[in-house]
Amino acid sequence: AVHGRVLDLTDFAARHPGGDAILLAAGRDATVLFETYHPRGVPSSLLDKLQVGKMKDGEFAPSFYSWDSEFYKVLKSRVVQRLDERGLERRGGCEIWVKAIFLLIGFWGSLVQMYLAPTFLVAALWSFSMGVFAAFVGTCIQHDGNHGAFATGRALNKMAGWTLDMIGASAFTWEIQHMLGHHPYTNLVDVDEERR
Structure with missing residues (x-):
């Protein structure tokens, strides 16, 4: 589940750009993993296709993080900007x-x-x-x-x-x-x- 949205990864796991690491998220609230591994974001249309349900309030652990806070949005954009400025390969090199x-x-x-x-x-x-x-x-x-x-x-x-x-x-x-x-x-x- 990501942000309370229950996702079915059965078919998507084989195509996931990050490999089978996505399977580590199976059966758990994976919001923190999702946010930290996707600083550039993921199209909401993809999540819509994968969504099979919604978690009820209280079904997932309280978060240490405020994903909608202005601080997080600015931090994430600055990290992406800095990585782009340095021109580093995201993988390999x-x-x-x-x-x-x-x-x-x-x-x-x-x-x-x-x-x-x-x-x-x-x-x-x-x-x-x-x-x-x-x-x-x-x-x-x-x-x-x-x-x-x-x-x-x-x-x-x-x-x-x-x-x-x-x-x-x-x-x-x-x-x-x-x-x-x-x-x-x-x-x-x-x-x-x-x-x-």
Whole structure:
């Protein structure tokens, strides 16, 4: 549901520009996710096509946000304006690929060197190097991939997101914890999953 409107995403999910991340919103009030992921807005005609019902008052949790406030409207327009001024690609771009290649070569190279190391101390140094590269794979490649920002294609974003699994964590649990537990409530100490 978005702003009290119950939406059927069954057919739309396959065409959603942001990939299957939209399915994380299934069965819940997804207003905060919707607003934070669509700063440029979504045509109301699309929401009209997807709407299958309306939530009754009290069926959804109270919001921390005032979506109709003048402050929010000005903030959103300034963010979009600033992004447009900087001329940054919304998804992909040369610098993200260069960074990804560097980090993946560093990670895999460190792993190979760790196993080929002649002594325990040298292996420990290579394992430290691998850990540093793994941290950057997690905070750069996987983060951008799971947010649908690594590439313009869904498959490449999914593969970039799976690099979290490659370094020993879970892209699936990260999507739930980070996208549902952190982004809607960033820095709200009592509810932000990454602040507790």
